[in-house]
Amino acid sequence: MKAEYRTKSRYAIIEYLRENSDKRFTAKDIADALSADGSDINRSTIYRNLERLCLEGKLVRYKESDINATCYQYSEGHEACNRHIHAQCSCCGKIYHLNNELFKSAEKKLISDYGLYIDYGKTVIIGLCEECKKASIT
Ligand SMILES: [Zn+2]
Ligand SMILES: [Zn+2]
Missing domain, CATH: 3.30.1490.190 (Ferric-uptake regulator, C-terminal dimerisarion domain)
Structure with missing residues (x-):
């Protein structure tokens, strides 16, 4: 049950970022968008998944100086972004x-x-x- 929840959260996050792969997001943007979609994924699960996806090279992570926040963007058709x-x-x-x-x-x-x-x-x-x-x- 727990593992299933984990997989579902991960899938929802990847899907969202993939559909919007031309945009950058903060973890908060992602949390807000997913909860607006009716998902009940909590914020720490989102952070954990984002960290893991970065380690796997599926997301680009960078510091955005104008808003002073860490941003994430889906990386499609590239080699591992790490x-x-x-x-x-x-x-x-x-x-x-x-x-x-x-x-x-x-x-x-x-x-x-x-x-x-x-x-x-x-x-x-x-x-x-x-x-x-x-x-x-x-
Ligand atoms: Zn430009
Ligand atoms: Zn890259």
Whole structure:
């Protein structure tokens, strides 16, 4: 019974994030949306599931500085999100899943010059996407 509840919660969370994979959510957003849908999943279950899905690489997790909250976004059609660097548009929030190959030479330099090893899964580069850049000029 308990395991079934757990599976159902997990499924509901994944389904919700997958249907809205172009958006980012805080844990609170997800809790509110699910309870508006009539679900009775409690908040700590949601947090636990989100943590697990991040570890499994099914979700991207990043800190959103403008709202000072941790956000989650479903990652579809990508390799595990816990193993590559992400970039984000600081204006519209769009997430990019980057190819680690881009950073191979930078990584070598970081290690040799600074003794620093990149944590790919936790690194987010902030930039401005082409559309937002255009909009900011015109
Ligand atoms: Zn990713
Ligand atoms: Zn943008």
